[in-house]
Amino acid sequence: QVQLQESGPGLVKPSETLSLTCAVSGYSITNGYFWGWIRQPPGKGLEWIATIYLSGSSYYNPSLKSRLTISADTPKNEFSLKLSSVTAADTAVYYCARHSYNYGVDYWGQGTLVTVSS
Amino acid sequence: EIVMTQSPATLSMSPGERATLSCRASQSVNSRLAWYQQKPGQPPRLLIYGTSTRATGIPARFSGSGSGTEFTLTISSLQSEDFAVYYCQQSDNWPLTFGGGTRVEIK
Numbered sequence: 001q002v003q004l005q006e007s008g009p010g011l012v013k014p015s016e017t018l019s020l021t022c023a024v025s026g027y028s029i030t031n032g033y034f035w036g037w038i039r040q041p042p043g044k045g046l047e048w049i050a051t052i053y054l055s056g057s058s059y060y061n062p063s064l065k066s067r068l069t070i071s072a073d074t075p076k077n078e079f080s081l082k083l084s085s086v087t088a089a090d091t092a093v094y095y096c097a098r099h100s101y102n103y104g105v106d107y108w109g110q111g112t113l114v115t116v117s118s
Numbered sequence: 119e120i121v122m123t124q125s126p127a128t129l130s131m132s133p134g135e136r137a138t139l140s141c142r143a144s145q146s147v148n149s150r151l152a153w154y155q156q157k158p159g160q161p162p163r164l165l166i167y168g169t170s171t172r173a174t175g176i177p178a179r180f181s182g183s184g185s186g187t188e189f190t191l192t193i194s195s196l197q198s199e200d201f202a203v204y205y206c207q208q209s210d211n212w213p214l215t216f217g218g219g220t221r222v223e224i225k
């Protein structure tokens with residue numbers, strides 16, 4: 001059974017860098033599929049942030065691209081997100097997920113709330 | 119960027135009624151359209167992918183249809199556990215985009 005678990009600080013100061021890691025179990029991230037991050041501000045809708053495909057491709061939301069880095073640690077079967085220069089607008093629940101062109105987002109982590117505040 | 123527009127924003131229904139949720143894309147998404155259900159405090163759950171294929175374990179009362187730019191999620195007879203927020207999402211083009219959601223509430 002595929003499981004994803006986010007980890008990282010729950011509180012980040014404005015202008016600093018938000019760093020999150022997603023640990024994947026039950027499936028190798030090198031075995032295909034896209035691995036991505038999606039966020040949801042409190043009380044609002046879903047926004048895709050970034051995705052990595054282990055063949056070497058990365059995809060970023062254009063509205064955030066200048067501040068984003070996505071990477072993977074294949075021996076640990078994890079992937080990570082860094083979002084720099086955060087503001088209060090980046091406060092959200094951040095989900096890691098597995099997805100594909102044809103099968104939607106089929107596995108989600110439980111989500112982790114990141115609050116940007118001094 | 120493909121803009122996904124869902125309507126209505128809120129649907130007030132009674133248990134047992136048929137619910138019809140709409141999703142419109144700003145350009146064709148070639149059937150790469152998925153639907154999700156989200157309850158408070160939980161991640162979204164995949165209901166439908168490829169416009170009309172139910173995900174594993176999804177009851178038959180959920181069905182999806184449509185093509186091109188117009189899509190529909192139908193819940194044939196609302197159960198108490200179906201009152202939630204529903205999102206559509208396209209995966210045909212980057213960036214991936216979601217609709218703003220439809221809240222199905224108890225009337």
